[in-house]
Structure formats: structure tokens, C-alpha cells
Amino acid sequence: MNGKVIKERVKDYEGYAIPDGNTPLIKLEDIGMTYKIGDVSYEVLRKVNLSVNKGEFLSIMGASGSGKSTLMNIMGCLDRPTAGRYFLEGRDVSNLTSDELAEIRNKKIGFVFQGFNLIQRLSIVENVELPLYYSGMPSKEATEMAMDALKLVDLSDKGNKFPNQISGGEQQRVAIARAIVNNAPIIMADEPTGNLDSIRGAEVMKFFKKINEERGVTIILVSHDKNIANYGKRLITVKDGIITSSAIIEAKSMI
Amino acid sequence: MSKRVKFAFFLDLKSAYKTLLRNKVRSLLTILGIIIGVGSVIATVSIGQGASVAIQSSINSMGSNLLIILPGSSSLGGIHTGFGVLPTLTLGDVHAIRKLPAVKTDSGNLGMPQQVIWRGNNWSTLVMGASSTYTTIRDWPVAQGTFFNHEQVASAANVAVIGNTAATELFGLINPIGHIILIHNVPFTVIGLLSIKGFNAFGQDQDDIVVIPITTMLEKIAGTTWVHAIAVSAKSNKDTAIAQSEITALLRQRHHIPLHKPDDFFVRNISEIAQAANSSANTFTILLGSIAAVSLLVGGIGIMNIMLVSVTERTKEIGIRMAVGAKKGDILKQFLIESSVLSLFGGILGIGLGFGISSAITAFSPLKTIVTTEPIVISLIFSLCVGIFFGFYPAFKASRMNPVEALRYE
Numbered sequence: 110m111n112g113k114v115i116k117e118r119v120k121d122y123e124g125y126a127i128p129d130g131n132t133p134l135i136k137l138e139d140i141g142m143t144y145k146i147g148d149v150s151y152e153v154l155r156k157v158n159l160s161v162n163k164g165e166f167l168s169i170m171g172a173s174g175s176g177k178s179t180l181m182n183i184m185g186c187l188d189r190p191t192a193g194r195y196f197l198e199g200r201d202v203s204n205l206t207s208d209e210l211a212e213i214r215n216k217k218i219g220f221v222f223q224g225f226n227l228i229q230r231l232s233i234v235e236n237v238e239l240p241l242y243y244s245g246m247p248s249k250e251a252t253e254m255a256m257d258a259l260k261l262v263d264l265s266d267k268g269n270k271f272p273n274q275i276s277g278g279e280q281q282r283v284a285i286a287r288a289i290v291n292n293a294p295i296i297m298a299d300e301p302t303g304n305l306d307s308i309r310g311a312e313v314m315k316f317f318k319k320i321n322e323e324r325g326v327t328i329i330l331v332s333h334d335k336n337i338a339n340y341g342k343r344l345i346t347v348k349d350g351i352i353t354s355s356a357i358i359e360a361k362s363m364i
Numbered sequence: 365m366s367k368r369v370k371f372a373f374f375l376d377l378k379s380a381y382k383t384l385l386r387n388k389v390r391s392l393l394t395i396l397g398i399i400i401g402v403g404s405v406i407a408t409v410s411i412g413q414g415a416s417v418a419i420q421s422s423i424n425s426m427g428s429n430l431l432i433i434l435p436g437s438s439s440l441g442g443i444h445t446g447f448g449v450l451p452t453l454t455l456g457d458v459h460a461i462r463k464l465p466a467v468k469t470d471s472g473n474l475g476m477p478q479q480v481i482w483r484g485n486n487w488s489t490l491v492m493g494a495s496s497t498y499t500t501i502r503d504w505p506v507a508q509g510t511f512f513n514h515e516q517v518a519s520a521a522n523v524a525v526i527g528n529t530a531a532t533e534l535f536g537l538i539n540p541i542g543h544i545i546l547i548h549n550v551p552f553t554v555i556g557l558l559s560i561k562g563f564n565a566f567g568q569d570q571d572d573i574v575v576i577p578i579t580t581m582l583e584k585i586a587g588t589t590w591v592h593a594i595a596v597s598a599k600s601n602k603d604t605a606i607a608q609s610e611i612t613a614l615l616r617q618r619h620h621i622p623l624h625k626p627d628d629f630f631v632r633n634i635s636e637i638a639q640a641a642n643s644s645a646n647t648f649t650i651l652l653g654s655i656a657a658v659s660l661l662v663g664g665i666g667i668m669n670i671m672l673v674s675v676t677e678r679t680k681e682i683g684i685r686m687a688v689g690a691k692k693g694d695i696l697k698q699f700l701i702e703s704s705v706l707s708l709f710g711g712i713l714g715i716g717l718g719f720g721i722s723s724a725i726t727a728f729s730p731l732k733t734i735v736t737t738e739p740i741v742i743s744l745i746f747s748l749c750v751g752i753f754f755g756f757y758p759a760f761k762a763s764r765m766n767p768v769e770a771l772r773y774e
């Protein structure tokens with residue numbers, strides 16, 4: 110689909126295999142996550158195996174506390190697994206330093222969280238610029254790219270406003286703009302509609318779908334809402350730290 | 365600086381500035397220590413500089429190439445002040461010194477506090493016995509009338525030249541010249557009024573004085589032949605050292621001091637006195653400077669405290685920044701810039717305060733303070749260092765946060 114673009118992005122980063130038809134974008138091998146609180150250990154993830162190909166739109170469902178966010182944080186390189194191996198574009202990232210992980214998050218992954226997570230002090234356009242700021246792009250170019258990203262989520266007129274001056278749905282669209290501004294090939298969205306009513310939620314989901322279909326961005330979506338999860342093309346279910354089912358979602362099953 | 369670093373730096377600076385303005389009162393309270401510290405550094409140094417210039421100019425005002433001979437054993441190791449006179453220098457010594465080749469003029473001095481009376485007004489002032497060369501050596505001309513001459517000194521005439529303060533106290537608006545004043549019940553005719561000299565470096569009013577011939581002083585007032593001090597002007601700057609050794613040799617000979625015994629007088633030249641005065645002014649500056657340094661330290665701790673609060677309050681923001689790719693160093697830098705801007709801002713306000721204090725001192729006291737660039741630059745650098753030093757621990761703490769936990773913080 111957009112293989113050529115991804116190839117170009119990938120080539121400057123050492124250690125990545127150029128993705129071909131056989132290399133999945135994300136490959137988890139026996140991933141485990143155990144939290145220790147005092148003397149007690151909580152095994153939140155156990156032997157999770159999962160492959161995600163580029164361009165996929167994967168939904169993860171499961172009850173609250175089943176380990177969805179933990180799994181997403183590991184895939185998003187925010188956290189390191191306590192067991193197993195994680196290959197991102199063919200590169201083993203399970204034992205990288207925190208700065209190396211920061212670099213990967215900056216270049217490869219955009220996050221959208223339930224609580225929007227915008228910095229209140231910064232204007233909308235400054236919030237969207239933030240990933241570019243950390244990748245060292247000159248100010249002018251960064252502002253241009255941020256404005257382009259805001260246009261994609263139909264918010265080009267709100268750039269100079271501040272997060273508390275726009276609605277929740279709009280804030281979440283700003284978060285989407287921030288996630289895609291650096292041309293990251295992957296977006297991780299953890300309950301992105303959790304704080305929105307169903308109309309605003311549907312509006313936000315429309316943009317994920319658009320980004321996935323028009324730009325070939327791989328999307329991994331966590332939700333416990335069946336209607337939201339159904340925007341994806343593939344659905345996995347997590348229960349007590351293991352993947353219990355995996356299914357292809359029929360096109361237009363929703364409407 | 366690379367483009368990246370520049371961009372990052374300016375955004376950090378902008379954001380630090382915004383953060384500061386958001387909590388105006390808190391920021392101001394935080395940097396109060398720095399403001400006071402820097403303010404007192406600037407004020408203190410300006411006082412020190414002003415004092416040192418004042419000392420210098422009052423020493424210069426004593427005349428050029430000046431040597432002062434004081435009675436006493438040099439083993440005492442200091443300048444003899446106060447009015448008690450050690451009996452080693454005589455008027456004979458004064459006359460002998462005058463004949464030395466390297467010496468231009470001289471003035472044997474003996475000063476004593478005395479009651480001076482004119483028509484029921486009385487005023488306690490310094491009565492100074494001096495030679496006719498006093499005005500030359502002290503570089504202090506008369507404003508009205510004349511100074512006494514060599515003959516009047518030789519004949520121990522009852523004439524007096526009065527300083528401006530003493531004249532005002534005794535005569536008010538009346539012109540003192542020609543009037544008779546009583547000193548120690550001896551009548552003196554006022555023949556001159558000295559020009560205004562002002563305060564010296566030690567805050568003494570130099571115009572509160574009555575000058576009479578040294579001979580009259582010794583015979584009729586003090587009742588002694590011992591003089592308090594001999595002021596000598598060398599012929600030139602180069603001759604100062606020669607004059608100093610000539611005088612030493614002459615006085616040792618006149619006082620019959622055996623070779624193995626120390627001098628019973630000191631010969632001080634003006635640059636030695638200037639040095640002594642300067643070093644005491646420096647000690648004062650260093651002392652107050654260290655008090656200022658302590659208050660900067662306290663200010664630094666205040667900054668550390670507020671930065672720790674700020675880091676905790678902004679845990680979520682740190683998490684967001686980390687999620688979009690901020691490295692440890694980026695977070696560290698952001699908070700360091702913030703604490704530096706904070707303390708630098710304190711430094712700038714402190715400089716303003718220091719300027720205020722020193723101009724108030726100039727306005728309301730005889731001392732003219734002098735603000736130079738060095739303490740300003742040093743204070744700015746120092747407050748920047750305080751910001752970096754005390755901001756480091758909070759910034760370090762922020763940079764070591766776990767992104768997942770930081771994001772979960774509410």
C-alpha cells in the first residue's frame with residue numbers, strides 16, 4: 110500500500126530490517142509483565158504472542174484490569190516487558206535504554222489517550238508541534254507540519270486556542286494530530302472515546318479510520334466498547350493477561 | 365548552536381517564562397532570597413567602592429608626596445591616633461627636618477580638642493597648631509583673609525585661622541575676620557577663614573577646626589615642646605623615599621638612638637596610609653559580601669524547594685513529553701532552564717534593588733556610592749549558577765520519571 114514511504118522512513122535508523130512481506134511491523138514473543146509490590150508479584154501479562162502487519166487496524170478488547178493498557182504500553186515502547194521479546198520492524202526493542210525507547214516513540218509511534226493528555230499551558234498548535242520539537246525540527250517547518258496535521262482533523266482554525274477553550278472531542282482530535290504529525294507509522298489509542306459521548310466518539314473514530322485508510326498508518330486501538338472496537342479490521346480479546354481470541358471484523362458490520 | 369538546539373532552547377525559554385508568569389506571587393516569593401542577596405552584594409560593593417574612592421581623594425587632598433612623622437615606637441606597629449602625645453618629637457626636630465635636601469616644606473602639627481569662646485558662644489573644636497606651610501601641604505587654601513606667615517609662627521603670634529564649621533557655630537552669619545576669640549583663656553585674632561573641605565573618609569568634618577601657629581600652640585595652649593605630628597612634603601614623588609631615609613637618619617641622630625635600638629618615631633608615606641585604609645575598606649566589603657552570599661544560598665534553597673513542587677505538579681506534563689519522545693536530557697534541560705530563568709530574574713530584580721539602596725545611601729548620607737559593572741556581571745553569573753546548581757536535583761528527579769507512571773498521575 111504505502112510500502113515505499115515506510116521504506117524511506119526506515120532507512121535512517123540502524124538496526125531495523127527493511128520491512129518486506131514477511132516481516133511483521135510488530136512481533137511479540139512470549140511477552141510477560143509482572144509487577145512487584147512489596148513481596149507480592151502480580152503477573153499482568155503472560156506469554157502474549159502477537160503479530161501486527163503494517164497498515165492493520167487492530168482492536169483490543171477486554172474487561173477492565175485485563176491488561177490491555179499494559180500490553181499497549183509495551184507495544185508503544187513506554188514500558189519494557191519483564192519477559193519475552195518484542196521486535197519492532199524486525200529490531201529487538203525489548204532491552205533498549207530509556208533514551209533509545211524515547212527515540213522510537215518519537216519517530217515511530219503516536220499516542221492517543223483516554224484523557225486527551227494535552228499540555229494545558231501550551232496552545233493547540235504548540236501541543237501538536239511537541240513531537241517535532243523533540244525530533245529537532247526547525248520552528249518554522251514544525252509549525253507548518255503541525256498546521257497540516259490540524260487540517261487533517263478539521264481543526265486548522267483552532268491552532269491558537271488553548272486546550273481548555275475547545276470541546277473534548279476537539280481535544281481528542283488535537284491528540285490525533287499530534288500522533289500523526291511526525292509521520293509515525295503506528296498510532297496507539299487507549300480508550301480514545303472513553304471520555305466522549307457516542308456522537309463525539311464516532312466523530313473521533315472517523316478520523317482514525319481515515320488515517321488508516323488514506324495514509325496507511327497502522328492503528329492499534331484499545332476499547333472495552335464493542336461499537337468502538339468494531340471500527341477495526343481485526344479484533345483480539347485479552348482476558349487475565351492472555352489473548353483469548355482473534356477475529357477478522359466484517360466490513361461495515363457496524364452500520 | 366545547531367538549529368535543533370536553538371529551537372529547543374527558545375521554546376524551553378518561552379515555556380519557562382510562561383510558567384513563571386502563571387505563578388507570579390509564588391515566583392516572586394521564591395526569588396526573594398536571590399533578590400535580597402544580589403541587592404545587598406551590589407549595595408555593599410558600591411559602598412566599598414565609594415568609601416575607597418573617598419579615602420583616596422581625601423588622602424590626595426592632604427597634598428602630594430606627603431610624609432607624616434609620628435611619635436612612638438615602631439614596634440607598636442600601627443598609626444598613632446587620638447590626642448595623647450608621646451613625647452619624642454620636638455619643634456627642634458621640625459626645624460632640622462626643614463633643612464634636609466629632599467624636603468620641600470614641612471608643618472609640625474599638634475592638634476587638641478579645645479573650647480573656643482566668642483562673646484558667650486562657645487564651641488568645642490579641634491585646635492591645630494601648624495606651620496605657615498600648612499595650607500600648601502594640606503592643599504587647603506583660605507577663602508577669606510590670610511593664613512599666618514613664617515614671622516607670625518616665629519614670634520608665636522596670637523592669630524587664628526578658622527574652619528567653616530567652627531566659624532558657623534561661633535559666629536553664625538557674622539564675618540569672623542578681625543574678631544577676638546578665646547582659646548584656653550588666651551585671646552586670638554581671627555585673620556582667615558579656610559575654604560570648605562567637607563568630610564573625610566572616616567566621616568569626620570574636616571572644617572570643624574581652628575588653626576593657630578604651632579609655636580603659640582606649644583607655648584600658650586599645650587604648655588609643652590612636644591609635637592603631635594610632623595607633616596613633610598618631599599620635593600617630588602621620587603624624593604619621597606630619599607626624604608624618608610634622610611628623616612629617619614636625622615631623627616635617630618638627634619634622639620641619640622643607639623644602633624641596636626628601634627626608632628622612637630614612625631615615618632609614614634601617604635601611599636602606605638592609603639593602602640591601610642583600602643585594606644580595611646576591603647575587609648568590610650568581604651564581610652558584608654559573605655553575608656550576601658549566605659542569603660543567595662538561602663535563595664537557592666528556596667528555588668530548589670519550588671522546583672521540586674513544580675516537578676511534582678507537572679508530573680503528567682512530563683509523562684506527555686516523554687510519550688512524544690522527550691529524552692532524559694530534554695526534561696533535565698527544560699527544568700534547568702526554568703530554574704535558571706527564575707534565579708536570573710531574581711538577579712535582575714536584585715540589581716535593581718541594589719541600585720536603589722546605593723542611590724538612597726548617596727542621597728541621605730555623606731558617602732557617595734559607586735556602582736561598577738563587575739559586581740553586576742558577577743551577580744548575574746552567580747545567580748545563574750545558583751539556579752543551575754539548586755535546580756539540578758529537581759530537574760534530575762523529573763528526568764528519571766517512568767513515563768507510564770507519570771502519565772497515570774492526576
Ligand SMILES: Nc1ncnc2c1ncn2[C@@H]1O[C@H](COP(=O)(O)OP(=O)(O)O)[C@@H](O)[C@H]1O
Pocket residue numbers: 144145146151153171172173174175176177178179180
Ligand atoms: N504499575 C503497576 N503496578 C502494579 N500493578 C499494576 C501496575 N500497572 C497496572 N497494574 C495492574 O495490572 C492490571 C492490568 O492493568 P491495565 O493494563 O491497566 O488494565 P486495562 O487497561 O485492561 O484495564 C490491573 O490489575 C492493574 O491494577
Ligand SMILES: [Mg+2]
Pocket residue numbers: 177178179299
Ligand atoms: Mg486501561
